Structure formats: structure tokens, C-alpha cells
Amino acid sequence: MTIAFVALSALPAASEAAVAHVVQPGETLWSIAAANNLTTRTVAAFNGVPENSNVILGSAVNVPTTVEGAAALQTAGIVPAAPAAAPSAAPKPMGSYIVRRGDTLTGLASSSGVSVSQVAAMNGLAPDARIIEGTVFKLPTGAPAPPRAAQPAPAATVVPAADPKPTATRVGAADVQRVASAAGISPSLAAAIGWQESGFNNNMVSSANARGVMQVMPGTWDWVERNLAGRKLDPTSATDNVNAGVLYLKQLLRETGGDENTAIAGYYQGLGSVRSRGLYDDTKQYVANVQALRSRFGG
CATH class of the missing domain: 3.10.350 (Membrane-bound Lytic Murein Transglycosylase D; Chain A)
Structure with missing residues (x-):
């Protein structure tokens, strides 16, 4: 079955988490799903098409986050509704x-x-x-x-005009791992952090103003660019968002003498806070989540 999916003009708004992927030569629904660490049936359900659908070159397939994909599977009756709270849910951003x-x-x-x-x-x-x-x-x-x-938080949120900028782009695990390998750090560690932070979604902005695939704060972006990158980073590039996050993670590993758990904790809580206050409960959960995810990414 051949499905045209959506027109190229029907890209998601900046506030949406799903990302429109333009079909490239040789791609299939399976390969698009696999590149984003999703199952074919998840992507199919989210797009409202059969799992065996063929994709058309140049059309757009909406790639959901894991939460959106799970909801689509439940709505389609493919999987039962999940419990209200998952014990391994990502902790709320600090600060x-x-x-x-x-x-x-x-x-x-x-x-x-x-x-x-x-x-x-x-x-x-x-x-x-x-x-x-x-x-x-x-x-x-x-x-x-x-x-x-x-006081009640405002219903509508505003993202400050600062770098890095969220863009409707999604990378795959292999992209994150390639950057990590070039930087000399564990590809599985970087991929696990990227997945935990955003599901590899460069359009994500947290309630703590962190942005992109690696959820880089504007202040961290500026510091990495000035002190670690050795070049001007492209604030709209998902790949450079990964570069910034990986360089920051490498610096944390350097400062902790290669102690991965402390570096992971520092990525989430801030290394200064980890050293002065110890690990908060949310930080312990974050570290456990990242370490558990590493097997998914080969290490």
C-alpha cells in the first residue's frame, strides 16, 4: 500500500513536539522509524496509516516523541492504556x-x-x-x-530569543553517537543522555529554558562556544546542538576524572551543585535512567 502522507507545507508548529521527516531516496517507513528508535507500528499509528504502508519520495512523515507514539498506539487500540505514572519517567528539569x-x-x-x-x-x-x-x-x-x-503559572509560555534555537528537526542515535565518537567519549553515554533529555528532538524547549536535542541552556551554549568548540556553532543546527552537549559532557567527564555517574549527575543538576549539595533524588533517578538506556544504544 502506497501512502502519500502529508504535504511538505504541513510542517508542525514550533510548539509541537512531533517532527516532519521528508522522505529521502531508498527510505521506508521501517527505516524512518528505526532511525528514530521507534517501531514501525508506532510511526504508522501516529500517522494514521497501516504498518505495511509504502512512503513516497518527497512526502513528509510525522515522527512522534515516545509519549506521542505511545498515545497513538493506545488510541488505535494496538496496546492497552499505560499506568498513569511510570517509575522511570524523566525527572523534571532542575531550577x-x-x-x-x-x-x-x-x-x-x-x-x-x-x-x-x-x-x-x-x-x-x-x-x-x-x-x-x-x-x-x-x-x-x-x-x-x-x-x-x-501563584498559578501562566497557561501560555514564552521562549526567550536566545541561542540555541529550537528547530523542527530530529536526529537519530547514530548521529549523536558519531559526534560523541569524534569527540572521544562513549557513544552510548551521549546517545542515552540525548534520548533522556529530548528523544533526539531539536524542537524541544524545557520549562527550565533548555533547548534542543541535548537540552542545552543558553548560558551553557555560550560558554561551550567560547571555551570548548573552537568555532562558531550554528544555533539552528541540531547537529551543533549535539556538538555542544557532547563537548559539555566531555568537560564534565574531564572534571570528574572520568567518573561517569558524577558527570551524568552534573549534566542534569550542575556539577557545582552536585559537589556542594550532593545528589538530589531526581538526580539519582536521572542517572539511573541514563545508565539503563545505554544498553539500548550499544553499551
Whole structure:
């Protein structure tokens, strides 16, 4: 059965997680699914087509996240509904905050115990920037909740205009592993972190303002570009998002003397916080998740 899928103009909006993949010569529904670590039936169910469908060169196949794919399988009656909570669910990003009406950079910095320039740089903002209600924002790990945190979070969120930029692109495990191998770190470790962070989805922005495949913070992106990359990174490139994340992970491994668990914890919690505060429960879960995922990626 040949299915044309969707027109090329029907790409997802920036806020959606699914990514439209344009069919290349020789590709099949199976190869597209496998490249994104999904089953053929998951991609087929998400696109509302039979599992044995053929794809047409130049058409677009929507590639879901694992959560979206699971929901599609359940909706199609292919698998039973999953329990409400999964024990291995990814923990919430550390320091995430949604800006409330009346918040200012100065106020958030003060309540967090850091300078305005520090919290601004972390989020890719100018120190004198005015922050908008609904902005996804990163606070220092372990900082007290801001005074307005008890207020209901705005329904609509705003992503600050900073690098790296989320783009409707998805990479495969092999892409992440290739970058990691070239950098001299474990390909399975880098792939496991990339999958845990975003499902290899460069369009993802977390509630802590982390972006892309490797969920790189604007401040981390700038630091990596200036100190580790040795070149200008393309903020719209999924591959350079992987490069930034891998270089940062390599630096963490260097600083921890190759202690992978501490480096993984540092990637999630921040190495300074790990050393001064120890591992939070969410961090322990994150490390366990990443280590469990490594077997999926060959190591």
C-alpha cells in the first residue's frame, strides 16, 4: 500500500513536539522509524496509516516523541492504556520556573542569591532585559522558590530569543553517537543522555529554558562556544546542538576524572551543585535512567 502522507507545507508548529521527516531516496517507513528508535507500528499509528504502508519520495512523515507514539498506539487500540505514572519517567528539569506577572530579573536574582548578570547569562538575556509573563526560565539549582512561585503559572509560555534555537528537526542515535565518537567519549553515554533529555528532538524547549536535542541552556551554549568548540556553532543546527552537549559532557567527564555517574549527575543538576549539595533524588533517578538506556544504544 502506497501512502502519500502529508504535504511538505504541513510542517508542525514550533510548539509541537512531533517532527516532519521528508522522505529521502531508498527510505521506508521501517527505516524512518528505526532511525528514530521507534517501531514501525508506532510511526504508522501516529500517522494514521497501516504498518505495511509504502512512503513516497518527497512526502513528509510525522515522527512522534515516545509519549506521542505511545498515545497513538493506545488510541488505535494496538496496546492497552499505560499506568498513569511510570517509575522511570524523566525527572523534571532542575531550577525550572515560569515567570509570573510582576517578576523582574533583579527580583529573581535576589531571591536566588545570585547576581543579575549571572541569572541573565544563564538564560541568554541582557542584564537589563525585561522578562515577560510566561517566560520559561532557569533558576540556580537548589535556589529557594521565588516569592510569586505560589501563584498559578501562566497557561501560555514564552521562549526567550536566545541561542540555541529550537528547530523542527530530529536526529537519530547514530548521529549523536558519531559526534560523541569524534569527540572521544562513549557513544552510548551521549546517545542515552540525548534520548533522556529530548528523544533526539531539536524542537524541544524545557520549562527550565533548555533547548534542543541535548537540552542545552543558553548560558551553557555560550560558554561551550567560547571555551570548548573552537568555532562558531550554528544555533539552528541540531547537529551543533549535539556538538555542544557532547563537548559539555566531555568537560564534565574531564572534571570528574572520568567518573561517569558524577558527570551524568552534573549534566542534569550542575556539577557545582552536585559537589556542594550532593545528589538530589531526581538526580539519582536521572542517572539511573541514563545508565539503563545505554544498553539500548550499544553499551
